[in-house]
Amino acid sequence: MVRGSVGVIFGETGTLEFKMLVSDSTAVYRGAYIKAWHETDGWVLAQVINITRSSESFTIEEAKAGQRKDKSDDRIVAEVIVIGTRDKEGMLRSPTIPFSPGDLIYIADEGLIRSVLGLLGQDMNIGLLEGTGIKVQLSVNSLVQKHCSILAKTGSGKSYTAAVILEELMDRDIPLLIIDPHSEYTSLKMQGPDDPEAFKKYGVTPKSYADRVTVYTPANKAINPDADETFRLNGMNLTVKDLTSIFPDNFSTTHTGILYEAIQSLRAEMETYTIDDIIFAVGNDKSKAKWSVISMLENIRDTDILSPNPTPIEALVRKGKVAILDFKGVPPDMQSMIVAQLCLNLFEARKLDRVPPGMLVIEEAHNYAPEKGFSKTVSTDILRTIASEGRKFGLGMMVISQRPARIDKNVLSQCGTQIIMKVTNPNDLKAISKGLEGVNSYVEDELMRLPAGVAMLVSNDIERPILVDIRIRRSKHGGESVNVLMAAQTQSLPPPPPVANAPPLPEETPVLRKTAPPLPSAAEPATIEENRVSAPPPKRKPSRPPKNDGGKLFTRIFGGGK
Numbered sequence: 001m002v003r004g005s006v007g008v009i010f011g012e013t014g015t016l017e018f019k020m021l022v023s024d025s026t027a028v029y030r031g032a033y034i035k036a037w038h039e040t041d042g043w044v045l046a047q048v049i050n051i052t053r054s055s056e057s058f059t060i061e062e063a064k065a066g067q068r069k070d071k072s073d074d075r076i077v078a079e080v081i082v083i084g085t086r087d088k089e090g091m092l093r094s095p096t097i098p099f100s101p102g103d104l105i106y107i108a109d110e111g112l113i114r115s116v117l118g119l120l121g122q123d124m125n126i127g128l129l130e131g132t133g134i135k136v137q138l139s140v141n142s143l144v145q146k147h148c149s150i151l152a153k154t155g156s157g158k159s160y161t162a163a164v165i166l167e168e169l170m171d172r173d174i175p176l177l178i179i180d181p182h183s184e185y186t187s188l189k190m191q192g193p194d195d196p197e198a199f200k201k202y203g204v205t206p207k208s209y210a211d212r213v214t215v216y217t218p219a220n221k222a223i224n225p226d227a228d229e230t231f232r233l234n235g236m237n238l239t240v241k242d243l244t245s246i247f248p249d250n251f252s253t254t255h256t257g258i259l260y261e262a263i264q265s266l267r268a269e270m271e272t273y274t275i276d277d278i279i280f281a282v283g284n285d286k287s288k289a290k291w292s293v294i295s296m297l298e299n300i301r302d303t304d305i306l307s308p309n310p311t312p313i314e315a316l317v318r319k320g321k322v323a324i325l326d327f328k329g330v331p332p333d334m335q336s337m338i339v340a341q342l343c344l345n346l347f348e349a350r351k352l353d354r355v356p357p358g359m360l361v362i363e364e365a366h367n368y369a370p371e372k373g374f375s376k377t378v379s380t381d382i383l384r385t386i387a388s389e390g391r392k393f394g395l396g397m398m399v400i401s402q403r404p405a406r407i408d409k410n411v412l413s414q415c416g417t418q419i420i421m422k423v424t425n426p427n428d429l430k431a432i433s434k435g436l437e438g439v440n441s442y443v444e445d446e447l448m449r450l451p452a453g454v455a456m457l458v459s460n461d462i463e464r465p466i467l468v469d470i471r472i473r474r475s476k477h478g479g480e481s482v483n484v485l486m487a488a489q490t491q492s493l494p495p496p497p498p499v500a501n502a503p504p505l506p507e508e509t510p511v512l513r514k515t516a517p518p519l520p521s522a523a524e525p526a527t528i529e530e531n532r533v534s535a536p537p538p539k540r541k542p543s544r545p546p547k548n549d550g551g552k553l554f555t556r557i558f559g560g561g562k
C-alpha cells in the first residue's frame with residue numbers, strides 16, 4: 001500500500017457511493033472523512049458510514065483458545081458515501097462518472113473538509129468536528145437571524161450545548177433574553193471548574209458572565225431568593241383583550257361583555273385605571289355573572305404579576321447584557337401568559353428599534369409553542385410570528401426542547417440551524433426527519449446512538465449534517481441531575497407533621513404567601529423594585545366581601561390556601 005493511504009476502492013462503484021478495502025484497522029472509523037482521487041473531478045471528499053470485518057481463516061484451536069495469533073488476513077470493508085468537491089465557482093459537485101476500482105483512499109485534510117462541507121464560518125467556536133481536531137465555527141448572523149433549535153431527549157446535553165452557544169453570543173455582546181423554566185441558566189454567572197486538558201483541547205478558557213447576567217423572577221424573592229430583580233407586567237389601563245388573554249379559557253362571552261362595559265365606563269371617567277378600578281366597575285353591573293368576573297380579576301390581581309411599575313423591555317434587552325426570566329415557583333399557565341406578553345412587547349419594541357437586535361431563548365419550547373392537538377397556550381401565536389417575521393427585524397429565536405414532536409411545526413420549521421443530540425422516541429425522530437432537509441434513515445440511526453456531548457448539526461450554511469463534539473463550557477453547568485440516593489442518605493428528615501394540639505402556624509409562612517411577601521430583614525435590604533412590588537397601590541373599596549378560599553389560582557399555586 002502506498003504511504004499515507006488507508007485503503008483502496010474495490011468492487012462495484014458508483015458516483016455517490018463505493019466500497020473500500022481498508023488497509024489498517026485503526027486508520028478509519030465510522031464517520032471518518034476520507035478523500036479519493038477522481039479522474040475527472042480531482043480530490044473528492046467522502047465519509048465512511050459503515051465498516052465490517054471478517055475472517056474465515058482462523059483455526060479451531062485458535063477459536064477454542066479464544067485467541068487468534070494472526071489477524072493479517074482479516075478483511076475490513078468500509079461503505080463510503082461521496083460528499084463531493086467544490087468547482088471553480090465554489091459550487092458543490094459530485095462526480096458524474098463512477099470511481100475507479102483500485103484507486104487509493106487517504107484521510108481527508110482540513111482544507112478539503114472545510115471547503116467541501118462549508119465550514120468556513122469564522123465566528124462562534126461550538127466544538128470540534130467529531131473525530132478530528134477541526135474547530136466548528138458558526139456564523140453569528142446566520143445563527144441568530146435564521147433562528148436555531150436544540151433538540152434532544154432529556155439528559156443528552158441540550159442545556160449544556162445551549163449554554164455553549166450563549167457564551168459565544170455573550171462574548172460578542174449579543175443581547176439575550178432567556179426563558180428559563182428550571183433555573184438552569186443562572187449558573188452562567190459562575191466560572192466553570194478548571195479542567196486544563198479539556199480547555200486546551202477546545203481552545204477556550206474558564207469564565208464567569210456575572211457582569212452581564214441579571215436574573216429576574218416573576219414570583220418574588222421569598223420564592224426565588226437567588227433572583228436579582230423581580231419581573232412585572234404592566235397593570236395599568238388594561239384592555240379587555242389584555243385581561244382575557246391571561247386565562248382565555250375562563251372568560252365566556254357574557255364575562256367578556258361585562259368586562260367590556262366596565263372598562264368602557266372607566267375610560268369615560270378617568271385617564272388611568274388599575275385592575276382594582278376594573279373590579280370596582282364590574283361590581284356595578286346588575287347581573288349575577290359579575291361575581292365570576294370579579295373572582296377571575298381578583299385571581300389575576302392576587303398573582304402580583306401586574307404592577308403600575310412594569311419591568312421595561314428596554315431594561316431586559318441591552319447590548320452585551322443577558323436577562324434570564326427564571327420561572328421557579330410560577331405555575332405553567334401563568335408562565336405562558338408571561339411569555340406571551342413579554343414576547344409581544346419584545347417584538348413591538350424591536351420593530352420600533354427601541355431595543356437592539358438580539359436573541360430570544362426559549363427552554364422547554366414545547367410548553368410555550370405546543371403543536372396542535374397536544375395543548376393550547378396563549379404564547380403560541382407570538383412565538384410563531386417571531387419565528388416567521390423576527391428575521392426581518394434582527395430578532396432571533398433559539399428553541400430548546402426534549403419533545404420535538406410536540407413543538408409547533410411552524411416554529412420548528414423556521415429554524416435555519418438545528419442542533420440535535422441523542423433522540424430515541426420514534427415520534428420525535430419522525431418529527432425531526434420530516435422537518436429537515438438532508439436527514440435520511442442513516443442520520444436517524446446516528447441520532448439514536450449519539451453519546452452525551454455530541455450533537456448533529458444541520459444548517460443552511462453547511463452542506464450536510466455533521467457531528468460536533470460540543471466544547472467544554474466556560475461557565476459552570478447548572479442542569480446537573482439530582483443524585484437521589486445521595487440526597488436521601490445525606491439530607492436531614494423533614495419535620496414531623498403537626499400533632500393535634502400543636503399551636504397554629506404563624507400567619508406569615510413566607511414561602512407560601514405570594515400576595516404579601518415578608519418584609520426584608522435589616523441584613524437584606526430590599527431593592528427599589530422589591531419595595532415597589534411589595535407595596536401595591538391602595539385598593540379601592542372592595543367590590544364584595546373577600547372570599548375565604550383565596551381564589552382558585554391562588555389555591556393552585558400554593559396548595560390548600562390558608
Ligand SMILES: Nc1ncnc2c1ncn2[C@@H]1O[C@H](COP(=O)(O)OP(=O)(O)OP(=O)(O)O)[C@@H](O)[C@H]1O
Pocket residue numbers: 152153154155156157158159160161402452453454469470471472473477479480481
Ligand atoms: N459537551 C459536553 N461536555 C461535557 N459534559 C456534557 C456535555 N454535554 C452534556 N454534558 C453532561 O451531560 C449531562 C446532561 O446535560 P444537560 O443537563 O445539558 O442535559 P439536558 O438534555 O439539558 O437535560 P434535561 O432535559 O434534563 O434538562 C450534564 O451533567 C452535563 O455535565
